[in-house]
Amino acid sequence: MAQQITLIGGGLVGALLAQQLAGRGFKVDVFEKRPDPRVAGFVGGRSINLALAERGLQALRKAGLADDVLQRAVMMRGRMVHTRDGRSGLLRYGVDDSEVIWSVSRGALNMLLLDAAEAAGVRFHFGQSLTGADFDGGRIQLTDEHDQTRDFDTPVVIGADGAGSALRAAMNAHTPLGERVEPLGHAYKELEIPPAGGLSAALVGQSGGHDQFALEPHALHIWPRGGYMCIALPNTEGSFTVTLFLPAHGPHPSFDTLPDAAAARGFFGDEFPDLLPLIPDFAADYDSHPVGTLSTLYLQRWHLGGRALLVGDAAHAIVPFHGQGMNCGFEDTVVLAALLAEAPDDTAEVFAEFQRIRQPNSDAIAAMALENYVEMRDSVADPHFLAKRELGLL
Numbered sequence: 422m423a424q425q426i427t428l429i430g431g432g433l434v435g436a437l438l439a440q441q442l443a444g445r446g447f448k449v450d451v452f453e454k455r456p457d458p459r460v461a462g463f464v465g466g467r468s469i470n471l472a473l474a475e476r477g478l479q480a481l482r483k484a485g486l487a488d489d490v491l492q493r494a495v496m497m498r499g500r501m502v503h504t505r506d507g508r509s510g511l512l513r514y515g516v517d518d519s520e521v522i523w524s525v526s527r528g529a530l531n532m533l534l535l536d537a538a539e540a541a542g543v544r545f546h547f548g549q550s551l552t553g554a555d556f557d558g559g560r561i562q563l564t565d566e567h568d569q570t571r572d573f574d575t576p577v578v579i580g581a582d583g584a585g586s587a588l589r590a591a592m593n594a595h596t597p598l599g600e601r602v603e604p605l606g607h608a609y610k611e612l613e614i615p616p617a618g619g620l621s622a623a624l625v626g627q628s629g630g631h632d633q634f635a636l637e638p639h640a641l642h643i644w645p646r647g648g649y650m651c652i653a654l655p656n657t658e659g660s661f662t663v664t665l666f667l668p669a670h671g672p673h674p675s676f677d678t679l680p681d682a683a684a685a686r687g688f689f690g691d692e693f694p695d696l697l698p699l700i701p702d703f704a705a706d707y708d709s710h711p712v713g714t715l716s717t718l719y720l721q722r723w724h725l726g727g728r729a730l731l732v733g734d735a736a737h738a739i740v741p742f743h744g745q746g747m748n749c750g751f752e753d754t755v756v757l758a759a760l761l762a763e764a765p766d767d768t769a770e771v772f773a774e775f776q777r778i779r780q781p782n783s784d785a786i787a788a789m790a791l792e793n794y795v796e797m798r799d800s801v802a803d804p805h806f807l808a809k810r811e812l813g814l815l
């Protein structure tokens with residue numbers, strides 16, 4: 422009989438892991454808190470689009486999904502840096518298009534992965550939140566949107582339920598995991614540049630001949646300003662998702678001192694004068710989109726023997742400045758699926774080996790992501806960077 426594995430969370434990492442485990446003969450059930458996004462529409466929460474890099478792409482190749490994902494992605498050749506005086510220049514990631522990253526929609530990617538997992542035989546249970554776990558009894562507790570609770574028997578449960586993982590909390594209550602959460606102190610808010618058709622012709626002209634886009638589409642745009650910054654990633658239909666990163670609290674400028682669009686408009690006009698006119702719904706976006714917090718999660722233990730394991734953000738949430746959280750989670754899925762396929766009956770050893778292999782990598786990426794925030798908002802703000810670039814020094 423096929424071995425049963427239960428996953429909590431059908432987000433990016435959960436859906437990809439489920440697809441690979443089902444493809445290797447496991448009987449996989451996934452409990453996801455939200456409704457099915459393919460029916461109810463995607464309910465965001467975190468970033469609208471993400472940078473997919475080689476390590477994530479490699480995992481998608483192994484799962485046979487890379488081509489499908491790339492068809493829905495926009496290539497980004499480098500960082501397009503925008504100075505305060507309105508100049509811009511591209512810092513390429515590599516010498517040619519073999520070294521690029523890709524902008525993908527979180528919702529579209531999640532739905533593609535859910536389809537692929539279902540096609541591989543995974544059973545999804547949407548609208549079901551994990552609300553408790555009896556690890557010794559091999560049972561989890563789930564609660565639906567009507568507050569109806571039920572038990573589900575499972576010998577093995579894997580948490581892919583994100584940075585605020587409920588499974589992690591249940592595991593930690595059973596046996597302390599050595600959890601440490603380090604808040605960054607900076608937070609973010611998302612805004613939107615619509616496709617060029619929605620903007621006046623006078624504002625469009627930086628798209629390098631890509632008429633549908635208001636800016637060059639094949640770049641990750643950065644407006645570095647020292648202690649804070651904006652970035653923008655392209656979407657396939659011609660829009661860009663802009664993210665403002667700013668101190669959460671404290672003296673100006675912070676989200677405390679810029680609580681609403683009325684307060685933020687003047688700041689944007691001064692700091693990002695070329696960007697503000699490209700966001701026609703600035704007031705509505707600023708006032709209706711939440712401020713998201715950012716932290717790094719460190720755990721000493723990712724598993725309870727062979728009964729429960731954490732993967733993706735549930736095990737190692739990081740700040741987003743290397744664009745590697747999802748990519749790192751995708752790598753987790755490949756390693757774990759291969760280990761489990763080799764020794765399906767020895768989950769205790771598999772989970773321990775998984776942590777041994779993956780934790781040094783996730784620790785390294787966590788450190789690089791923190792360093793890259795300083796690099797992105799400070800170093801590339803060097804007023805002489807355009808001149809240095811032209812001289813071939815960058």
Ligand code: FAD
Pocket residue numbers: 429430431432433434435452453454455467468470471472473549550551552581582583584585586587588609664713732733734735741743744745746747748749750
């Ligand atoms: P999540 O995506 O958080 O998914 C968790 C899933 O579990 C969700 O579907 C949720 O509904 C479900 N769930 C939660 N609780 C329960 C429960 N109790 N019961 C059942 N289900 C539950 N990464 C990149 O690689 N590139 C980027 O460019 C990038 N940009 C980012 C920008 C921002 C602003 C942020 C915040 C993050 C960014 N990341 C990026 C990181 C990336 O979003 C995460 O690493 C990735 O989403 C982790 O996937 P996951 O499946 O582990 O968790």
